[in-house]
Amino acid sequence: MTRSRIGRLVAMVAIPVLLTACSAGSGALPTMPPITPAPPTAAPTHPGPTYQPGCPRAQPDALAAGQTRTVTVATAKGNIVIAIHADWSPIAAGNFVTLVTCGYYDNVVFHRVSPGFVIQGGDGMFGRSPDVYPDLVGSGGAPYTIKDEPVTQTYHRGTVAMARTKQPNSVNSQFFIVTDDGARSALASVNTYQIIGEVTSGMDTVDKIVTSADKEIPTNPVAMTKVTVSNP
Numbered sequence: 001m002t003r004s005r006i007g008r009l010v011a012m013v014a015i016p017v018l019l020t021a022c023s024a025g026s027g028a029l030p031t032m033p034p035i036t037p038a039p040p041t042a043a044p045t046h047p048g049p050t051y052q053p054g055c056p057r058a059q060p061d062a063l064a065a066g067q068t069r070t071v072t073v074a075t076a077k078g079n080i081v082i083a084i085h086a087d088w089s090p091i092a093a094g095n096f097v098t099l100v101t102c103g104y105y106d107n108v109v110f111h112r113v114s115p116g117f118v119i120q121g122g123d124g125m126f127g128r129s130p131d132v133y134p135d136l137v138g139s140g141g142a143p144y145t146i147k148d149e150p151v152t153q154t155y156h157r158g159t160v161a162m163a164r165t166k167q168p169n170s171v172n173s174q175f176f177i178v179t180d181d182g183a184r185s186a187l188a189s190v191n192t193y194q195i196i197g198e199v200t201s202g203m204d205t206v207d208k209i210v211t212s213a214d215k216e217i218p219t220n221p222v223a224m225t226k227v228t229v230s231n232p
Helices: 090-101 181-190 203-212
Strands: 068-075 078-085 112-114 118-121 159-162 175-178 195-201 226-230
Touching (some): 068 090, 078 203, 090 159, 118 203
Antiparallel strands (some): 068 226, 078 195, 112 118, 118 175
């Protein structure tokens, strides 16, 4: 998987390097870096942790129509509770829920923090605490990709969507949480990031993750210590 800095938000949005966003001020939209997997800044120096036994190696089954799931992300800053909706993006929702169920996200960090835009995580190859590789984190993920789906919902503060490159069918395990309604126009102008759900509680935790970061690729990133799923 190429680097998941949500695929260089394409030329359409004049985005520099990473998916960072300057805080949204009054009027003009902040300059947004890409939300895509981008190439690592250095040649790999470590193969990354062993892929979790029982986790998929090909696209999992889609989440059945009408189904919902509740995913709870525990962190040292507090919990984030996410409502997953199959009808919003069944393939991506099924993929995310399957990875949660097999323990893929446990101890994986939010490796990218863009104030006024998103927090991004899900690189279980180079971003699993305590083995986080700053020169590589964001360039790894699950060993497969899934099919694209149309975006049918609106991006807003609390939206949970899958990161991708500009290449078709490039989504795997990296995802992001939108931190500000001001990011809507930039994300919608590309409109390729499959929306799987939204935060129902814990946006205060998301805000703490943002304020704790010293830079876009934080020196001490916050880990998802345990990620669980329940029905609904």
